[in-house]
Amino acid sequence: MSLNIDSISIAYGTHLVIKGLSLTIPKGAVTAIIGPNGCGKSTLLRGIAGLLPLQRGRIVLDENPVAQMRPSALARRLALLPQAPLAPEGIRVQELVTRGRTPWLRPFRPPAAADRDAVERAMHAAGVAEMRHRRVSDLSGGQRQRVWIAMAFAQETEWLLLDEPTTWLDLPHQLEVLHLIRRQSSEASRSMVMTLHDISLAARFADHVIALRDGDLVAQGPAHQVITPEVLKRSFGLKAQVIPDPLHGTPLVLPR
Template identity: 45%
Template sequence: MKNLQVKDLNFSYDKEPVLKDLSISIPEGEITVFIGGNGCGKSTLLRTIARLLQPETGKVLLDGENISRLKTKEVAKKMSILPQGPTAPEGLTVEQLVKQGRYPHQSWLKQWSTEDENMVRQALAATNMEDWAHQAVDMLSGGQRQRAWIAMSLAQGTETLLLDEPTTYLDMAHQVEVLDLLYELNETEGRTIVMVLHDMNMACRYAHNLVAIKDQTVYAQGRPADIMTVDTVNHVFELNCHITSDPLHGTPMVIPFGKRGASLYFEVHESL
C-alpha cells in the first residue's frame, strides 16, 4: 500500500528550481531514505511532503487525500516530522518535550487525559529514555537528544515519521544507535519512516526503499540492491566507486575513490 504519494511536484527558491516534475510513492510500513548530493532537494522534498513548504504545482497525497486541503491537526495526527538540528528551550526536560507531541490531540473540550499520559510513557519506554525523563534536554548527549526528539514524535501517535538527517553531527556510535532505534520502531510497530541520509552505506543498510535525487527529480527508486550501482553513484554523486557486499548485512557497500584510488583500482583489476 502507498499512504504517501507525490505527484508532479515543482518547487523553487527565488525562481531557482529545486524540485521539477517530481513523482514518487512511499511504501506503507517500510523505511524509505532520500539520498543525493548536497543541494539536490532532498530536505526540500521532505519538508514539502510534511506541508512545511508549499509547492508551486503538483500535490502530496496522504491516504489518498490532498494534504494541502487537510486541517493542520488532522495531518499532525497522521504524520510527524523531526527537522534537522531541532533545539529545545533551555531547561526543558525530556518529559516536557515528549508531552508536546500530544498537543495535536488537545482541544478546549479534550484536555490532558490518561491516554495522553500513557502515550508519553510508551514513547519514553520505546526510546529507552525513561531514566532521563526529568533530565534537561540540553544536558543530554547527541544520541540521547535525538532519542528524546524521536520520543516526542512517537507520542504524537502518528503512523508516519519524517526525519531530516537525524544522524547529522553525531559520531558513528550515536548514528548507529539512532538508526537502530528507527529500524526497531519499523519492525515492531510497522511505522512508515521517511528520512534523509548522507551516508550511502547506512542508507543501504537500514532502508527498504531508496530514492536517489538528481537534477531536481528522481533519478532512481527501489530496493538498495537494485539501484545502488556504480552507475547510480557516478551520476547522482559524481563519484567513482567500487561496490561490494556488506559482510554483516549483505547490503550494497560503496567504496569511493578519487584519482589515486582510481589508478590503484584499475591496476588491481587489470592484474586479475
Template identity: 45%
Template sequence: MTAYEKNETQDDNERRGPVVAEHTLEARDVRLGYGDREIVPGLSVTVPPGRITVIVGPNACGKSTLLRAMARLLAPSAGAVLLNGRSIQEMPTKEVAAVLGILPQSPTAPEGITVSDLVGRGRYPHQGFFRRWSAEDDEAVAQALLSTDVLELADRPVDELSGGQRQRVWIAMALAQRTDILLLDEPTTFLDASHQLDVLDLLTDLNRERGVTMVAVLHDLNLACRYADHMIAMKDGRILAEGRPADIVTEELVGEVFGMRCSVIEDPASATPMVVPLGRHHVKGPAA
C-alpha cells in the first residue's frame, strides 16, 4: 500500500499553534504497576511541549497507567516522572496542580452540583486557607465556561446533562485550573461520533490558542491519527513507535500493536493516515 504519502510537512507547521508552553514533562526509566503486577517494565518518554500527544494501544497495554504516572496519581517503583526537570513525586502537590491538570476516565460529579459550581472546583489549587474566592477565580470560571461552550448551562445540575455536554463541563473544570499541561484519559469514551469530534476540536482549539500541552489516551485510531501532533503506540507496557502519525502509522505497526490486519490509506478529509481494519468477513476479493 503506497497510497499514503508524507505530504504534511508544510501543513504540519500550520496546525501547530504558537508554542507558549514552557513546562516540560518526561518519564525517565519508569517501572509502573499495581502491587506485584508490573504493567510498565521500564519506559522513557518525553512529551513535546505545546503539542497534542495521543497515546494509543490495545486494552491493558499500560497507556492509562503511564498517564496516571505522569499525573503523579501512581508512584513509579523505579525511575521518575520529571516536571521541569524535577521529580513530580517530590514536588508539593499544589505546585504540580498549578502546572499540570488531569481529567480521569469517566469522572463522577457530586449529586446535584451545578455546572458553574463544578467548574469552580477547578480553582482549588489556587485557593489557600486564607485566600478565598476572588475576581480572578470568577474570571477563570467564566472563561472556561465560555471556551467550552457551556455558559448557557451554568446553572443546570450536571446530572441532567447529556454525555457530550457533561464531558465539555469536565473539560471546562480542567481549564478553570489554568494549567499549561493537560492530561486526559479517554476523553471521548461513551460519546457518539459527533460529540467525539466536538471534544477533540475543542482540545485542538485550546492547544492552538493557548499553547496548552495535551496528552490524551484515545481508543479511536483514526481520530488519533487526525488530531495527534505526536503519537505514542504502546503494547505490553512498551512503546513500539512514537512520532508524527504520518511517520509511524503503517500496516505493520497496526498489526504489531493491535494484532489486526488492516490497510492504511490517506484520510480524504485530513490527509492523515487512516486505518481500514480487515476482519475475516466483509472483505472483498483476496485480502490486501
C-alpha cells in the first residue's frame, strides 16, 4: 500500500513545472521532498491533493486512482495543509481546529461526538489544547503554525501533505513542529509527506527522502542513500560534504 505517482505532468498556465514524474511514496512513514526553489515541490503536493489538474499520467492512492475519487471522498483520506492558509479575522483556536472536520460534517448538524473527539485529539497532539479559547491572531508564529497543524490533524486522514510546515519559524520552533509531525506519524500511524528547505532536518526527521530538480526526480529512498554529495550537486547545484550527524547518526550537510 502506498501513493504511486505514475509519469505525471503538471503545468501552471502554459509553463510545464512537472514533466513525466514517477515515484512511490511509502505508507505509514514520514517523507520529505527536497529541492531548490522552483523545482516543483509545492506543485507536486498540490497535484497529489487534486488542487492542480494533471496534464498527463495518474496518481494512485492505495490502489484507487485519485482522478476517479470524488473530492469529498478524497478529503477523508488525504489532507493538504497549504503553505500560507488564511485565518478569518477574530477566529479562536478551537473553532479553527474544528474547521478541519469540514469533510466529515453534515449540513446543519452540529459536530458529532466523534468530531469533537477528533478535535480534542488533534489539539492535544499539537499542544494547543490549553490555548483553545484564544484568538489565533494573538498567537506567536510558532503557536499559530501548531494550530494549523492541529486543524490538519483533525481532518484525520491516512495521508497528510504539509507544504513547507517550517517556513518562517526559528530553529527551536522548526524542531518542535518536526517532532510533532514525526510523533503523529508513529502514534496515529499516518503517512506524512512534507516539503522542506533544510536538507539536514529532512535527513533527520524523514524515513524517505525525495530529491527533485526542475520537476524531475533526482533520487528517492532512505535519507542516507539520497543525501549524498553527488545528489546534492545534481539537485541543488550545491558543493557539499556529507558526514554522519554526531548526535543522531543521520546525514549532516556541510556546504563548502
